[in-house]
Amino acid sequence: MTGDTPFSWRRALVTGGAGFLGSHLCERLLDSGVEVDCADNLCCGRRENVAHLEDRPGFRYVHCDLTDPGCPELLPGPYGLVLHFACPASPADYLRMPLQTLDVGSLGTRNALAVAERDGARFLLASTSEVYGDPLVHPQHEGYWGNVNPIGPRSVYDESKRFAEALVTAHAGARDTDAGIVRLFNSYGPRMRADDGRAVPTFIRQALAGEPLTVTGDGSQTRSLCYVDDTVDGVLRVAASKSVRPVNIGGSDEITMADLARRIVALTGSRSPVAFIDRPVDDPGRRRPDTTLARELLGWSPQVPWEEGLKQTIAYFTALPPERLPRAQPPAPQS
Secondary structure, three states, rough: OOOOOOOOOOEEEOOOOOHHHHHHHHHHHOOOOEEEEEOOOOOOHHHHHHHOOOOOEEEEEEEEOOOOOHHHHHHOOOOOOEEOOOOOOOOHHHOHHHHHHHHHHHHHHHHHHHHHHHOOOOOEEEEEHHHOOOOOOOOOOOOOEOOOOOOOOOOOHHHHHHHHHHHHHHHHHHEEEEEEEEOOOOOOOOOOOOOOOOHHHHHHHHHHHHHOEEEEOOOOOEEEEHHHHHHHHHHHHHOOOOOOOOOEEEOHHHEEEEEEEHHHHHHHHHOOOOEEEEOOOOOOOOOOOOHHHHHHOOOOOOOOOHHHHHHHHHHHHOOOOHHHHHOOOOOOOOO
């Protein structure tokens, strides 16, 4: 699916549209001829992520908190597609805003569903690999129920998304809402915040600053990275389908955190050492999606090699002004 692929939607709503993934979705939809309302309260997103879109015909930024009961009135539509991406997604953010994270997964999801139901729109929830917790099944397939600690430090995010999935499923069953779920695995790329605590931006920021790259534990825990262009392509394929089942979208390049740090040191030409710090509670040991469903149902598979994706991301951070590269301690869980 490319930027010039026509869609049947005339106008789309992207909640959390000024965030990392949301802003890329807004851009791709506009490039495809779809008008876009970008709704965000900027608790984690940045207006500058969509500044290059604001003069384009068909784009509108709406400042609103999706958990506010009056927010749907600020979103008149009518929409053919509602992409619900509003949620603190990095450990630094959801640990700082635990109640807001739970609210947007519950109240925010209900309000977004209400907008979709009002307009008869296709609704897609951005869920996460975190619904699998610290998985006992590898790789993780959509039928796996997960291994989640409901009162652990990551629970506000994990359980917010698990509840949102239940809410979307109930809405589809009780009200026949055209609703789907996409479970995203470790997307990365330009427009991530340097201080958001996730592994890729943290390591890049540290390498560019000549600081030690702080890897938690012994660095043997794995993640499967997916470059943002591939993630956006997968999301829009799920949106354009009629799937009501959750669909995994994620990379096939499973990598240890220690190896990721070393790759980034090499690609930046940095002389930074790798430093090992305490591993946090409930940090998943292995994570890789089974993407058989996405491949068979949607014809989707990641196309951007890890080296190219990391080079593009490093170039983005290298071009940032110094004030956008703050010194920051990584949060307890690295995602």
